[in-house]
Amino acid sequence: MKEGKLWFFHIISGAFLVVLLGGHMYYMHLAGGEPLSIENTFKRAKDLFFPLSYTIFVGLALFHGLYGFRGILFERFNTPFSQKVINVILILIGILFFLYALLTTWIPYFRRW
Secondary structure, eight states: OOHHHHHHHHHHHHHHHHHHHHHHHIIIIISOSOTTSHHHHHHHHHSTHHHHHHHHHHHHHHHHHHHHHHHHHHHHOOSHHHHHHHHHHHHHHHHHHHHHHHHHHHHHHHOOO
8 A cells, every 4th residue: 555545544543533532431431320330341242333333443543553653663664674574563463453352342242141
């Protein structure tokens, strides 16, 4: 992917993260109730909206954070070989963290309590 498209997606992902994080902060911390009670936690785990929104949030956050970190590393290690190694390592880290997030958000949704 061209660098301009990656940068554009980096900016867009940051904007979506602000919206998703704002929604999370409102729902979990300002709307009242007990969001960390076991009953509410199980209720959210069974509602399709939450695993879906968490998956989107984690995907955007991983891309946004790892792309920013990639930019910092590229300033320090600016040879083509080191940049390829950085790309491969960050892609693998992103995939592993995303798979872990998928497991932790979707297993409770499909699990029968």
